[in-house]
Amino acid sequence: MRAATTISLRVLNRSLNRHGNPVRLCQMYRRWSSTSPDTRPSTPLAKTLAQAIDATGPIPVATYMRQCLTAPESGYYTRRIEGADQFGQKGDFVTSPEISQIFGELVGLWMITEWINQGKKSSGVQLMEVGPGRGTLMDDMLRTIRNFRPFSSAIETVYLVEASPSLRGAQQKLLCGDNPMKETEIGHESVSKYSDIRIVWTEDIRLVPRDDSKTPFIVAHEFFDALPIHVFQNVKPSPTKPAEQPKNFSQEEVMASSNMMHKKPRNSNAHEWHELLVAPVPPNSTHASINTPLSLRDHTPVPDFQLILSKGPTPHSMYLPHTSSRYKSLQSIPDSVIEISPESAAYASDFAIRIGGAPASPKSKSSGAPGSPPPDPASTASTKPQPSGAALILDYGPASTIPTNSLRGIRGHKAVSPFALPGAVDVSADVDFTALAESAINASPNVEVHGPVEQWYFLESMGIRERAQMLLKHAEGRNGITEEERKQIQERIDAGWKRLVDRGPSGMGKLYKALAIVPHRPDSAGRRPVGFGGDVQV
């Protein structure tokens, strides 16, 4: 059991962001003056971004987020922090696996139940985690799995997808102990401290070899909220003002937009999606918290950047909002703001293809990415004749609606402007679970998606209450500790599990959701995974 920490501020932050009308960005923000000295650029990354914007024009939120989180050396996850990391009381936020060991144990158990329900493969099993943080979740999973010999001996490799060199180091220490780490063609590798299972690190899931003979069990906990989003607002075009475009698009962006323009002629009377872009706060403005929600301004550091509405279309605004009927239905609501994460869609598609295979016929081939044609619904032919494996995605975000105004910053357990201290503030956004489900289903003909269900439901179905009782009983009978220590351990166990399933506004039970991608097989019709309304089939 790890040390209990204070409330999860990723969660707190989200509820703060919910003030105001959720679909009207502009109403949420107010200008206010400050007498504090201008400290911009506040970080080395802020300087680099300001210079880049000066040269090429305002940048999409996705570009800003990507740089803030994983820019080499200066991103929030990629910079070096001496003697500390982003997690826990001394860091910026706390996550479920860090709150209670039961979380990782139940995720491990979920993988075991899926493995049983899919016929207990005796070889070719892969465990994968994207964004493993300190490695705590995988460590708790491996400790649990080790007790199920037939499953643990079927595991060939554990793959960890991690962008941060320092977190990769922390994961290696926790999962491999003194076993050395060596460099490989695709990243790094070492050996588990629990058994001789190979542990392989890559920086991107595309580097993990895709092999249709394997059975991948994939987990993503608080990973998708860190993937970049594009933000669009629905505006009525002004006939008097000429379209003003940010300068210099990349070759790729220009191609994407020209493809889209061929597909979709623009209707000059309709509302259209304009992209919200990131630009520096003007030098002589009353700068302190432009674009900072009022609820955050008391403790937010001075932002370097602000959101501006692109006056004309951008390559992304002509493409991404047209990739799903869900976005189209909002087009009639003036000023709606939507967030779209193409990178999240690509990850969900990748998971689906690893589990269900890619569509076999070239005619029905789909990458699952936004804009790619859905596969031929009549065809279930796939490159993987025996679909197998599963993916479990746990994160925060709305169950069915499109995320809006959810970009947030967190620093030192406090909600701050996402435009302040770039690279030193954690930036994240709500996960669009329905978009992930759509991407997975469009990418592979042989997967099905379950959920999202709320975290309390998933964990209660998986037996969190019973496991907590066992741990409490174990602490009761533990020798060699004082009564005071016993009391503290029991309080930590009790507070930890309750917080994970707490359905109140500061708990994690309702805000966090679970989504499962599993094989779609003729013999599994009507089956539901455990935690999503199903049982283990023995």
Ligand code: SAH
């Ligand atoms: N799953 C962990 C950590 C969540 S924080 C937990 O719940 O405690 C997000 C994690 O994703 C970190 O490990 C971070 O370094 C990693 N990450 C963020 N963006 C990434 C990207 N684009 N590619 C790979 N890893 C990324």
